Amino acid sequence: MTDTTTSGPMLSADGVPLKKSLARALRRQKLRALILIAPLLAFVVLTFVVPIGSMLFRSVENQIVSGTLPKTIEALETWEGEDGTLPDQEVFQALFFDMFRAAEAKEHTKLGSRLNYERTGFSSVFRTTGRSLDDIGEPFQDWLEDADPAFADGLTWYEMLSGTGGEDLIEDRRAIWANMVGEGFAGDIGFTLSGEMAELLPQTAAAYSDWAIYTAIVDGDVVAEEDPWETVYAALALDFARDGAVSALVAYSGAGAAPIANALAALPSLPEIDFRAAFVAENEGWGDTGNWQTLKIYSPDYTTGYFLNAIDMKKGLDGAMARPENQQIYVKLFIRTMIMSLIITGSCILLGYPVAWLLANLPVRSANVLMILVLLPFWTSLLVRTSAWKVLLQQQGVINNILVWLGFVDDTNRLILMNNSTGTIIAMTHILLPFMILPLYSVMKTIPPSYLRAAKSLGATNWTAFWRVYFPQSIPGIGAGSILVFILAIGYYITPEIVGGTDGVFISNRIAHHISSSLNWGLAAALGSILLVLVLALYWLYDRIVGIDNVKLGG
Amino acid sequence: MFDTAKDAFVAFEHVQKSYDGETLVVKDLNLQIGQGEFLTMLGPSGSGKTTCLMMLAGFETATHGEILLQGRPINNIPPHKRGIGMVFQNYALFPHMSVAENLAFPLEVRGMGKSEREAKIKRALDMVQMGDFGGRRPAQLSGGQQQRIALARALVFEPELVLMDEPLGALDKQLREHMQFEITNLAHQLGITTVYVTHDQTEALTMSDRVAVFDDGRIQQLDPPDVLYEQPQNSFVAQFIGENNTLTGVVTQISGERCLVKLDSGDEIDARPVNVSKVGDRTTVSIRPERVEMDKRRLSPDAHTLKGEVLEFIYMGDIFRTRLRVAGSDDFIIKTRNAPDQQRLTPGTQIEIGWLPDDCRALDA
Numbered sequence A: 001m002t003d004t005t006t007s008g009p010m011l012s013a014d015g016v017p018l019k020k021s022l023a024r025a026l027r028r029q030k031l032r033a034l035i036l037i038a039p040l041l042a043f044v045v046l047t048f049v050v051p052i053g054s055m056l057f058r059s060v061e062n063q064i065v066s067g068t069l070p071k072t073i074e075a076l077e078t079w080e081g082e083d084g085t086l087p088d089q090e091v092f093q094a095l096f097f098d099m100f101r102a103a104e105a106k107e108h109t110k111l112g113s114r115l116n117y118e119r120t121g122f123s124s125v126f127r128t129t130g131r132s133l134d135d136i137g138e139p140f141q142d143w144l145e146d147a148d149p150a151f152a153d154g155l156t157w158y159e160m161l162s163g164t165g166g167e168d169l170i171e172d173r174r175a176i177w178a179n180m181v182g183e184g185f186a187g188d189i190g191f192t193l194s195g196e197m198a199e200l201l202p203q204t205a206a207a208y209s210d211w212a213i214y215t216a217i218v219d220g221d222v223v224a225e226e227d228p229w230e231t232v233y234a235a236l237a238l239d240f241a242r243d244g245a246v247s248a249l250v251a252y253s254g255a256g257a258a259p260i261a262n263a264l265a266a267l268p269s270l271p272e273i274d275f276r277a278a279f280v281a282e283n284e285g286w287g288d289t290g291n292w293q294t295l296k297i298y299s300p301d302y303t304t305g306y307f308l309n310a311i312d313m314k315k316g317l318d319g320a321m322a323r324p325e326n327q328q329i330y331v332k333l334f335i336r337t338m339i340m341s342l343i344i345t346g347s348c349i350l351l352g353y354p355v356a357w358l359l360a361n362l363p364v365r366s367a368n369v370l371m372i373l374v375l376l377p378f379w380t381s382l383l384v385r386t387s388a389w390k391v392l393l394q395q396q397g398v399i400n401n402i403l404v405w406l407g408f409v410d411d412t413n414r415l416i417l418m419n420n421s422t423g424t425i426i427a428m429t430h431i432l433l434p435f436m437i438l439p440l441y442s443v444m445k446t447i448p449p450s451y452l453r454a455a456k457s458l459g460a461t462n463w464t465a466f467w468r469v470y471f472p473q474s475i476p477g478i479g480a481g482s483i484l485v486f487i488l489a490i491g492y493y494i495t496p497e498i499v500g501g502t503d504g505v506f507i508s509n510r511i512a513h514h515i516s517s518s519l520n521w522g523l524a525a526a527l528g529s530i531l532l533v534l535v536l537a538l539y540w541l542y543d544r545i546v547g548i549d550n551v552k553l554g555g
Numbered sequence B: 001m002f003d004t005a006k007d008a009f010v011a012f013e014h015v016q017k018s019y020d021g022e023t024l025v026v027k028d029l030n031l032q033i034g035q036g037e038f039l040t041m042l043g044p045s046g047s048g049k050t051t052c053l054m055m056l057a058g059f060e061t062a063t064h065g066e067i068l069l070q071g072r073p074i075n076n077i078p079p080h081k082r083g084i085g086m087v088f089q090n091y092a093l094f095p096h097m098s099v100a101e102n103l104a105f106p107l108e109v110r111g112m113g114k115s116e117r118e119a120k121i122k123r124a125l126d127m128v129q130m131g132d133f134g135g136r137r138p139a140q141l142s143g144g145q146q147q148r149i150a151l152a153r154a155l156v157f158e159p160e161l162v163l164m165d166e167p168l169g170a171l172d173k174q175l176r177e178h179m180q181f182e183i184t185n186l187a188h189q190l191g192i193t194t195v196y197v198t199h200d201q202t203e204a205l206t207m208s209d210r211v212a213v214f215d216d217g218r219i220q221q222l223d224p225p226d227v228l229y230e231q232p233q234n235s236f237v238a239q240f241i242g243e244n245n246t247l248t249g250v251v252t253q254i255s256g257e258r259c260l261v262k263l264d265s266g267d268e269i270d271a272r273p274v275n276v277s278k279v280g281d282r283t284t285v286s287i288r289p290e291r292v293e294m295d296k297r298r299l300s301p302d303a304h305t306l307k308g309e310v311l312e313f314i315y316m317g318d319i320f321r322t323r324l325r326v327a328g329s330d331d332f333i334i335k336t337r338n339a340p341d342q343q344r345l346t347p348g349t350q351i352e353i354g355w356l357p358d359d360c361r362a363l364d365a
C-alpha cells in the first residue's frame, strides 16, 4: 500500500499533481469540442454576429457629413446659429470648395439624401447647387484670363505650383478625398507641390492639389496637360484678397511670376467676392438658417439622431426634443407591434393548447394524421398562405359570404376583416400556430397519463385534475411556444404587409420601407436595434418572472 | 366465503373486458373481497391484473358484468366519486407540488379546512415515517421515500379501499422486503381493504390474506398463501408458485385419495389425484423439491421409489440444491436443509428417491 497521508497535493499515477492532469485532460476535451463546432461557430459569427454588429454601428454612424464637407463643418464650428443670422463668408467659401470636390466625385447627392431625412427639401438644395457650381467660379476665371491669357493654359498653373516642400498639403488633400469617397487615393500623381507656393497661395495650392489628385488618380490624366477646375481660379482670387498677400506676391520671382504680376495689376477690376450671395442666388436653401442648423447638428461623426428619430424625437441645437404630433409614428408603431404580438401569442395558446393535447393523447394513428395536418402549412409557401387569407377575409370573401348567407351579417354591412389589425392577427395566428403546437405537444407527450388518473383517484373532478395537475406541468411548453411565437411575431413582415393595410402593419414593415424605399438605412438600423433590445428585455423579464429553465422544447 | 356478492366489500360478477373488440383481456371474472382483507392479484405479465384494478378504480369500463362496492354497483360512478385510494406503479407524485401539497391535494378537493388538513397530513406523514419531508419536491426523494409518500397520499383521505399496482416494482430487494412489511402492517392497523397487484410471487405469499392467481384473463386459483403453495389446483398454479418438479404420465389406478401413475419412462409412482378423475387420464404430477425424500426409512415400506443420478450439487448457504436425472427428466431438483448430518451428494452418484403420496399431486396434463 502506498502512503496517502503525506502532505502536499494529490498526485496521479505518473506523479503529476492530480489537478494539473485533470485540467490537461479537460483541455484536450474542450479543444476537441471546439474543433467540432468550429464550422458552426464561423457560420454563426459570419451570418449573425457580424450583421448585427454592423447594424448597431450603422444606427449611430454619421461620417458622411464631415467626410463630404470637412472644411465647411470646421468653419461652422464658431457659428452659433441661434439668432437667425447666416454663417459668415468663410463658411460659404469652404462650402464652395467642399461642394465642388463632392460634385466632381458625385458624392454631394448622397449627402443631400442623408440630410433630407432630417430636413425635407435638403436633397434638392444639394442637387441643384451641384449643377451650377461652375457658374460661381466662372467670374474669377474670366477675370484672370483677361488679366493674362497664360492662365488659360494648364501648363502655366502646373509650372507655377510645382516644386518641393508641399508634400504635407498633398497628403492632407489625399486624406480628404479618401474620407469622402471611401477608398484609397494613394499613388503617384505626377505633381509635387512647391512649399513656397503653399505658403504664398495656400488656397490656390489646396484647390490645385485637390484637382491634381482627382485628375491623376480618378480620371487617369496627366496633370501638366489638363486645365484646372474653376475652384483654382476662385482660390487664387481669394488668396489675392488676403491681408498682406499682395506685398508678399510682389516680391515673388519664381515660375509664373509674370502672370501673377499681371493679375495683381488687374486687381482693381476683380469681381466682388461674395460666395454667400452666390450660393443663395443659386438656391434659396442656402439662405435658410434652418438648413444650416441641421447641417451643424448632424455634423459629428457619430449621432444619436437616428435613435431619437426612431422614438419620435429629434435633435435640436440644444438637445433632444419631441417631434410635432403629426410626425410621431414609431412609438405608436412599437406599442402596436408589441400588443398585436401579445394578442397573436395569446390566440396561439388558446387555439394550440387543445390541438397539442389531442396530439399527445390520441392513439398513435389518429395523432399522426393530426400531426400531418398541423405540419401541412409548413409545406406551402408563406406567401401562398397569406394570399389565401386575403381571399378568405375580403369583404366579398369567403368568410363574409358565409356569414351573410347564414344571416349573421347584413349584406350591406359586411365585416372589414382585412387591411386592418384584425386581418393581421387572424392570418398571423394561423401562420404561427405550429410554432406553439409543436413545443406544447412535445412537453405534453412527456406527461404520463397516470398523473391525471392519480388526481382523479384522489377525488379531483376532470377539471380540477386538469387545472391543478396537468396544466402546471404543461406550462414549460406554453413558455417555449410563447417565446417562439412572440419573437417571430414581433419581427414579422410579409403577412402584415399583405393583409395589414395601414392599421395592421408592424414596425418591421417600417424598417423594410426604410431599407428598400426611403433608403434611410441609419434609421432602419436604429429601429432594428430598438427591436432587438426590446426582445432581449422581454426575454430577461420572462426569465425573471417565469424562469428560463421553465422552458422546454421536449423531454 | 360469502353467501352472496352483496355481502362482500368488493365483488366482481361475471366481468369481462375487451379493449379492441376482438380478444377478451378479462374473461368472466368472479371475485369477492371481504372488508379489511388484503387480497393480491398475482399473475404473469399481460394476464389482466392492471385491467381489473383499473376497472375497479373507474378508469376502464367493464365490457360486460358488474362490479359492486359495498353491495352497490359502481359501473356508472366516475372515478373521483368512488373514494378509492390508489398507489401507482411509478407513484405518480405530482412533480410540481411539494410532498405536503401532494398530500393536501385529496383533502383540498374535498373542501377540507386548513387546520384539519394540516393535522391529517402530519398524521399521514408520521405514519410512513416521513414527518420531516413535507417541504421537499418528489424529485428530491429516493425511490423508497417516494413510495412512502405515494402510500401516505393514497391513505390520507382515509379511504376504505386501497388499490396498489406493483407499488414496489422499482425498489431494490432489501427495501422491497421492508416496505412489504410496512404496507401489510399499515393495512391491518388501519383496517382498510387492500387490492394489491404484483407479479412477484414471494411478495404475494408474504403479504396477502388471499391470493388470486391470474392467467389468461381468468382466476386460476383463489386461496390463502399456504393453501396456494401446498395445494395448487392446476399445473399452471403449481408451476407459477414456487419451484416444482413435474413428471408426466397416465393414471393407471385410482381409489379415493390415492392414485397410481405410470410415468412416460415406465416407472410407477403414487400420487394424490387433484385434477384427474378416471383411469387413463393423462396427468402432470408435481412434487415440491423440499418434499422429496432420500431417506428410505421415512417412507412407508410399500412406497414406490425412483432411481436418480446426481448431475449437479449446488451449495446455497442455507440449503443444498441437487439436480438429478430422474425418469428421463434432466432437471429434477431436490432441496435439502444445510444440517450437520446432511449428506452432500457428488455428481455421478446413484441414489433412490421417494415421497409421501400426499405431496405428489396429480394435476391436469
Ligand SMILES: Nc1ncnc2c1ncn2[C@@H]1O[C@H](COP(=O)(O)OP(=O)(O)OP(=O)(O)O)[C@@H](O)[C@H]1O
Pocket (backbone or CB within 6 Å): B019, B020, B025, B043, B044, B045, B046, B047, B048, B049, B050, B051, B052, B199
Ligand atoms: N389501453 C389498452 N388498450 C389495448 N390493450 C390493452 C390496454 N391496456 C392493456 N391492454 C392489453 O390487455 C392485456 C392485459 O393488460 P394488463 O395491463 O391488465 O396486464 P397486467 O396483468 O397488468 O400485466 P403486467 O404485469 O405486465 O402489468 C395485455 O395483453 C395488454 O396488451
Ligand SMILES: [Mg+2]
Pocket (backbone or CB within 6 Å): B049, B050, B051, B165
Ligand atoms: Mg400491470
